[in-house]
Amino acid sequence: MTQARExxxxxxxxxxxxxxxxxxxxxxxxxxxLTRRDKIMLSLMVGIPLFLDLVFIWxxxxxxxxxxxxxxxxxxxxxxxxxxxxxxxEKLWSSYAPFWEGVKHNILWFAVLMFVATPIGMFxxxxxxxELRGARFYQTVFYTPVVLSLAVVGLIWELQYSQDNGLIDSxxxxxxxxxxxxxxxxxxxxxxxxVAASWRHVGYIMVLYLAGLKSVDPSLREAxxxxxxxxxxxxxxxxxxxxxxxxxxIVVVTSIEALRAFDIAYIINHGKNGLELLSTLITNxxxxxxxxxxxxxxxxxxxxxxxxVPIVIFLTRITREERG
Amino acid sequence: MTATTTIVPKATAATRKRRNWxxxxxxxxxxxxxxxxxxPIAWAVYTAFRTxxxxxxxxxxxxxxxxxxxxxxxxxxxxxxxxxxxxxxxIVVPGVAITLLVASMxxxxxxxxxxxxxxxxxxxxxxGNLLPQQAIIVPLYHLYLALPVPxxxxxxxxxxxxxxxxxxxxxxxxxxxxxxxxxxYMKTLSKELTEAGQVDGASIxxxxxxxxxxxxxxxxxxxxxxxxxxxxxxxFWGLLLIKSGDRRPITSAxxxxxxxxxxxxxxxxxxxxxxxxxTIVVYILLQKQFIxxxxxxxxxx
Numbered sequence: 001m002t003q004a005r006e007x008x009x010x011x012x013x014x015x016x017x018x019x020x021x022x023x024x025x026x027x028x029x030x031x032x033x034l035t036r037r038d039k040i041m042l043s044l045m046v047g048i049p050l051f052l053d054l055v056f057i058w059x060x061x062x063x064x065x066x067x068x069x070x071x072x073x074x075x076x077x078x079x080x081x082x083x084x085x086x087x088x089x090e091k092l093w094s095s096y097a098p099f100w101e102g103v104k105h106n107i108l109w110f111a112v113l114m115f116v117a118t119p120i121g122m123f124x125x126x127x128x129x130x131e132l133r134g135a136r137f138y139q140t141v142f143y144t145p146v147v148l149s150l151a152v153v154g155l156i157w158e159l160q161y162s163q164d165n166g167l168i169d170s171x172x173x174x175x176x177x178x179x180x181x182x183x184x185x186x187x188x189x190x191x192x193x194x195v196a197a198s199w200r201h202v203g204y205i206m207v208l209y210l211a212g213l214k215s216v217d218p219s220l221r222e223a224x225x226x227x228x229x230x231x232x233x234x235x236x237x238x239x240x241x242x243x244x245x246x247x248x249x250i251v252v253v254t255s256i257e258a259l260r261a262f263d264i265a266y267i268i269n270h271g272k273n274g275l276e277l278l279s280t281l282i283t284n285x286x287x288x289x290x291x292x293x294x295x296x297x298x299x300x301x302x303x304x305x306x307x308x309v310p311i312v313i314f315l316t317r318i319t320r321e322e323r324g
Numbered sequence: 325m326t327a328t329t330t331i332v333p334k335a336t337a338a339t340r341k342r343r344n345w346x347x348x349x350x351x352x353x354x355x356x357x358x359x360x361x362x363x364p365i366a367w368a369v370y371t372a373f374r375t376x377x378x379x380x381x382x383x384x385x386x387x388x389x390x391x392x393x394x395x396x397x398x399x400x401x402x403x404x405x406x407x408x409x410x411x412x413x414x415i416v417v418p419g420v421a422i423t424l425l426v427a428s429m430x431x432x433x434x435x436x437x438x439x440x441x442x443x444x445x446x447x448x449x450x451x452g453n454l455l456p457q458q459a460i461i462v463p464l465y466h467l468y469l470a471l472p473v474p475x476x477x478x479x480x481x482x483x484x485x486x487x488x489x490x491x492x493x494x495x496x497x498x499x500x501x502x503x504x505x506x507x508x509y510m511k512t513l514s515k516e517l518t519e520a521g522q523v524d525g526a527s528i529x530x531x532x533x534x535x536x537x538x539x540x541x542x543x544x545x546x547x548x549x550x551x552x553x554x555x556x557x558x559x560f561w562g563l564l565l566i567k568s569g570d571r572r573p574i575t576s577a578x579x580x581x582x583x584x585x586x587x588x589x590x591x592x593x594x595x596x597x598x599x600x601x602x603t604i605v606v607y608i609l610l611q612k613q614f615i616x617x618x619x620x621x622x623x624x625x
Contacts, residue, residue: 046445057455286461
């Protein structure tokens with residue numbers, strides 16, 4: 001790591017110079033300070049967790065790709081006879097309607113979180129980032145849904161949406177408006193689920209963004225104020241751009257949330273009848289109801305491939321920080 | 325912005341007045357939003373406190389004829405929630421502790437020593453934590469069925485439907501996030517401390533345990549709070565890697581409870597309140613840790 005190398009260079013020079021082999025490589029100098037036992041210890045401390053990470057996360061990720069080219073049913077052993085090439089993908093593409101529903105719903109999920117919930121969260125953060133009586137209280141309130149499990153969020157919103165017993169239809173009835181079947185109607189249940197998801201997402205973004213706002217150098221704002229910019233102008237022309245690293249994190253976090261969307265849809269109706277998502281299609285096809293391992297894995301590969309976009313964006317940012 | 329007010333001294337009476345009105349408008353807006361935000365929770369709590377007879381007779385949107393704790397007792401006994409809470413406890417406590425220990429070892433190894441694959445290791449952990457769980461669940465499920473596990477850790481010879489198996493995936497998955505946060509934190513610690521330890525002849529393990537870990541206490545406290553809710557709130561792993569309803573941690577058990585109480589919304593509400601309480605209590609008591617944990621992950625230092 002560059003940072004470590006730079007820091008060590010001046011003060012380490014004297015310390016290591018006397019030791020044999022210290023001149024070998026600047027890069028490895030720190031490591032060569034270690035005794036043999038230490039090296040073994042260190043390899044174990046990093047190696048065992050790394051091994052488990054590879055076996056239980058990266059192994060399955062690669063296995064998903066391999067399974068996606070087979071018609072394995074998960075019961076008998078897998079062999080070359082199970083190889084079907086791109087068959088699962090062709091079926092997904094052309095003759096499995098829920099797949100495109102799922103893709104559409106995941107895109108909508110992302111769009112609503114990104115372009116509705118995220119801006120609201122940022123807006124709340126901007127409002128609360130000032131001397132304001134009760135700012136702490138408001139922050140606590142908006143953040144509360146974030147500490148709840150998404151499954152609990154789904155359940156709580158079921159209580160609001162229920163046609164007979166829910167808050168919303170009860171209010172509608174009070175105004176003599178016909179109650180709506182929010183969760184049963186496949187044309188609207190996705191939007192109902194998205195309200196629940198947004199309710200939680202807003203607070204999450206608010207906290208991330210508020211921390212970013214607090215770390216902005218105040219002299220930038222003063223400079224903008226001296227130039228005659230008002231609050232909104234200062235934000236749009238200065239603060240927003242200074243906060244680019246946080247903005248990236250927020251886009252990444254939101255994309256990942258949208259791709260992982262599962263719990264709310266599953267609690268409502270196991271992700272069917274208007275609530276199909278790539279995630280629920282995977283489990284429904286391959287684990288809960290059918291044994292279509294290969295087919296479900298093809299959906300998993302689609303999900304995996306899309307998720308590489310935000311992951312690569314995030315990793316690029318980290319590498320840049322490591323170098324800089 | 326406060327900066328504006330202090331720098332521009334010639335605020336006329338008119339602009340000051342406008343600013344006051346702006347402040348009032350802001351409070352009205354925020355207060356309205358706060359009410360909207362709390363409404364779903366308030367409604368769930370209210371429903372949980374009402375009797376089934378009361379709500380069927382008068383509708384849910386009505387003043388209560390009586391409030392009762394009965395639903396909580398019924399949910400607790402009929403749902404046999406105690407056993408699920410015990411499962412949760414058996415997962416969350418070791419889960420948080422082991423995750424933090426393991427992650428701090430990895431972060432220590434990756435940050436404090438330069439070797440060839442440093443950055444690759446860090447990336448593998450961080451990226452692994454960002455993958456959607458559903459993208460790896462199918463092979464993982466079959467791995468859990470196939471891997472043999474000896475008796476004290478498993479009573480069916482495998483990882484599937486075992487508390488140990490669930491604990492394992494939580495630790496592996498959450499380690500990624502904690503490695504990321506802790507490695508950022510450790511970079512801010514002075515290099516001299518580790519080196520002084522090395523010069524004094526302390527072993528690597530000792531340097532990690534007696535020098536680095538105590539220095540990381542603030543980050544570890546924040547992470548412990550956050551990880552408690554992450555693991556407690558997990559629905560997905562518990563749902564797919566644990567089959568028996570009585571072995572599922574409480575959050576995943578909601579799936580079964582929902583089926584069981586589907587006809588009685590008061591009981592369902594009581595259930596959701598009972599499941600929400602632990603995280604809400606932790607949040608209210610440790611709000612600062614919570615927010616610091618999240619921001620440590622998104623900003624540096």
